Structure formats: C-alpha cells, structure tokens
Amino acid sequence: MIQIFLIALIAAICRSDRPFFGMMMFHRPLIVSTLVGLVCGDLKTGIIFGAQMELLSMGLVGIGSASGMPEITLGTALCTAFICRNGVSSELALTMALPISSFAAYLGYLTWTPLGHILAERAKKAAKAADIRVMEICQWGGFLTTFILPFFVVFFGLLLGAPVFEYLLSIIPSWLAEGISDGSWMLPALGFALLMRLTFSWKMAPYLFIGFIASAFFQLSNVGIAMIGVVIAALIFANEKTAIGGVRDDNEI
Numbered sequence: 001m002i003q004i005f006l007i008a009l010i011a012a013i014c015r016s017d018r019p020f021f022g023m024m025m026f027h028r029p030l031i032v033s034t035l036v037g038l039v040c041g042d043l044k045t046g047i048i049f050g051a052q053m054e055l056l057s058m059g060l061v062g063i064g065s066a067s068g069m070p071e072i073t074l075g076t077a078l079c080t081a082f083i084c085r086n087g088v089s090s091e092l093a094l095t096m097a098l099p100i101s102s103f104a105a106y107l108g109y110l111t112w113t114p115l116g117h118i119l120a121e122r123a124k125k126a127a128k129a130a131d132i133r134v135m136e137i138c139q140w141g142g143f144l145t146t147f148i149l150p151f152f153v154v155f156f157g158l159l160l161g162a163p164v165f166e167y168l169l170s171i172i173p174s175w176l177a178e179g180i181s182d183g184s185w186m187l188p189a190l191g192f193a194l195l196m197r198l199t200f201s202w203k204m205a206p207y208l209f210i211g212f213i214a215s216a217f218f219q220l221s222n223v224g225i226a227m228i229g230v231v232i233a234a235l236i237f238a239n240e241k242t243a244i245g246g247v248r249d250d251n252e253i
Contacts, residue, residue, distance in 0.1 A: 003039060003085070004158045010035045011077035012151035019146050029053035029076040036077050040084035049080050049090055053097060058194065071108060074150055075101030078157050085158075100161075104153055112145035119145070207232065 010032065017026040025031065030050040037046015057072045078100055079093040123138035207229070214220045214228060 004081075004155060006039045007036050007077060007081050007158060008151050008155035010039065011074050011154040012147045014077070015071070015073045015150050016147050019142065027073045029057055029072060032073055032076045033080040036080040037084055040081065042084040045084055045090070046080055049083060049093065050076065052090070052094055053079075056094070056097065056190070069105065070098055070101035071104035071150070072097075072101045074104040074154055074157075077154055078104075078161065081158055082161070100157075104150075104157075107153055108150075112149045115149075116142065116145040 014026045014032045014035070017024055030047070030053070033046045033050025033053060034043065035046070037043045037049070040046070053072070053076045075097050079088075079097045082088040083090055083093050119138045119141040123135050126132075126134035126138065210228065210232070211225045214225050220228075
C-alpha cells in the first residue's frame with residue numbers, strides 16, 4: 001500500500017509540473033517512469049520503458065482548447081507500475097499506454113477540467129469585486145484539480161487495474177500476445193513519425209538521410225553520427241562566413 005501511495009504521489013507531483021514548477025519537464029514519461037521504477041526497485045525497467053513512452057508521446061501535441069490530449073503522465077506511471085509490480089510485459093503495457101492515458105483524460109473532462117473552469121470563472125468575478133479572500137480560495141482550489149484528483153486516479157487505478165491486467169494475461173491467446181508484442185515495437189516509431197510530420201523540412205532532409213545511412217549501413221553509434229553532424233555544421237558555418245566576407249569585399253571595392 002505504501003508503494004502504491006508513493007507511485008500515485010510521484011504521478012501527481014509530475015503532473016503538477018507546468019502549473020506549480022514552471023515546466024521543469026518532470027511531466028515527461030522518461031522522468032515519471034524512472035521515478036516509478038526507482039520506487040518499485042527496478043530502475044532499469046523504468047528507464048527503458050520511459051524511453052519507449054517518450055518516443056511514443058513525441059508526436060502528441062495539443063492544439064486548441066478541446067484537442068483531447070491524453071494524460072500521458074498518469075498513463076506512464078500506471079503502466080510502469082504494472083510492469084514492475086505485477087509482472088505485466090512491457091509490450092502489453094506499451095500497447096495499453098495510450099488507451100489508459102486517454103481514459104484518464106476522459107475522467108478529467110468529467111472532474112477536474114470543469115471544476116477548474118468553475119474556479120477560474122469565480123476567481124475572475126472575485127477579481128472584479130476586489131475580493132482577495134475568494135481569489136485565494138480559488139487559487140488553492142487549483143491544487144485540488146491539478147494534484148489531488150489525479151493522485152486518486154492513479155491510486156485507485158493501481159488498486160483496481162492490476163487485477164484486470166492479470167486477468168487479461170491469463171485469458172489472452174498466445175497468437176494474440178505475439179501480435180501485441182510485435183505491434184508494440186511499432187508504437188515508438190509511430191510517435192516519432194508524428195513528430196516528423198510537424199518538424200520535417202525538405203531543406204534539412206539530406207542531413208537526416210546522412211544520419212540514417214550512417215547508422216543503417218555503416219553501423220555508426222549515436223556519438224559517431226553526432227560528430228559527423230558537428231563537422232557538417234562547421235563546414236556550413238565556414239562557407240557562409242566566407243560568402244558573407246566575399247560580398248563585403250566586393251562592396252568595399
């Protein structure tokens with residue numbers, strides 16, 4: 001029970017990163033999963049699963065007020081705990097991560113999201129009336145919507161969700177388990193592909209393909225590819241500096 005409490009506490013604190021700590025990146029899956037793995041006594045599994053979740057969530061971007069962003073922080077905490085505490089395979093947990101995160105987001109639409117809106121509207125009315133006391137109460141009410149309710153979502157999710165996962169493991173056929181295992185490794189690639197759709201540029205594409213070729217065909221490590229990138233950047237910088245210098249010389253003449 002103490003372990004469940006600590007995991008829920010980690011999830012709630014990390015989810016409160018943006019409003020309370022000024023976005024220190026505590027809410028990222030790699031941080032959340034690592035901390036949960038540390039509490040569960042399996043730091044290595046926490047780091048590995050956190051890296052997979054980080055790739056999966058790279059392309060998740062909320063645009064607008066009703067974009068439906070999954071609660072990836074809560075989902076990461078729950079799935080990491082299922083792996084470390086209940087022996088759930090990382091493949092199954094990775095496959096279920098987004099559905100669990102989306103379900104947590106739907107719970108938020110029913111609980112802390114409308115409550116936060118009510119508190120914000122009440123605080124604006126209190127500000128117009130110069131009622132500082134009510135404004136303070138509304139501000140502290142944000143602690144309920146940002147920290148307390150998500151804490152209980154993870155806490156009861158661990159209490160009630162672990163038996164469901166164990167039951168699924170006992171009834172899932174072997175062929176389905178193998179399909180989930182194979183498909184789960186595509187999810188990080190899917191997250192990276194979603195990110196690429198937002199950041200891809202044909203101007204920079206040749207450098208991307210240079211890195212891919214160096215890794216796929218020459219088996220270079222990330223350090224080696226990074227060194228190649230540094231050399232290319234230095235050459236580009238030197239050529240641009242030379243071109244600018246040449247233009248200045250022409251003007252001077």
